[in-house]
Amino acid sequence: MNPITNIKNQNKLNERELQLGISGDLGKSWHQKYKDSAWIYIGGLPYDLTEGDIITVFSQFGEVININLLRHADTGKSRGFCFLCYQDQRSTILAVDNFNGITLLKRMIRVDHVEQYKVPKYKENADEETKRLWEEGCAPKPIQITEADEMEDEDEEEEKEAKTKILTLKEDQELKELKKKIKKDRKREKKEKKKAKKEKKKLKKLLESTDRDVNADWKDQSKLLDKLVKEDDLYGQNSHFNFGKKTEAPEEPTHNPRPDFEKADWRDIEIWKEIREREKAEQAPKKVDWKPEEHYVSSRYR
16 A cells, blocks of 8 residues: 555544544554554655654653664665664654654655564674674663762762852851941931931030020120030140149159159159169160260361
């Protein structure tokens, strides 16, 4: 039968199942006949397609574990059809229903089940790549993870967790510092507002008092003595005007201070002289490089 006729008949069969509502029921579908085979037949392929190209197209519906692309023994060119094996048998149903009758590189391809796949005969003149494909297939090999690799992965995960913990701690500390700073700024702003409010009140009172003083008689105006004046404003910051306040002991001098000869007691002056003489005696004499004495002598005495 013509391949195109086979394709059309197969598609009609799928449409009939859809109309009857048994397309998803594997017990009643025509796919049930091929439940024990994971191989499919692909015909009408373009001749320039390789095994890798076919696997790329047909791996959309499952993992491909083996492929047998028929080639000419003399030239090695593709014969336009192949057999492909899926890891899961259910992938064959999806591939047959979806890929049968599609156009691939301007050629209509036929995809059908294979009930009993015949393994190709072993040939001595086949190339090494073909022999390896016959023996091993094209399924991806499982990656063997050793205990050392697992330990490294665990160490990396622990390092990542430790780094994340450190970062979170740093962020928490930064947040705490930022909160403290914000709190301090708010307190300072409150104090400044209070201070400004007090100054505003004082200025208001002062303006009211000056208005009254200007309009009133000069005799009734308040004098400086009538107002309370701070001692610092009146006398300035001077220790001699600390009347009635607790006198603090002066700091002990680190050296021998020279007393005022006009006001000091003669005993203090004598003590100062004695201490100075002792300090001079303790200290080594200073070396002074003086020039030799030069005297002017008139020319008539030379």
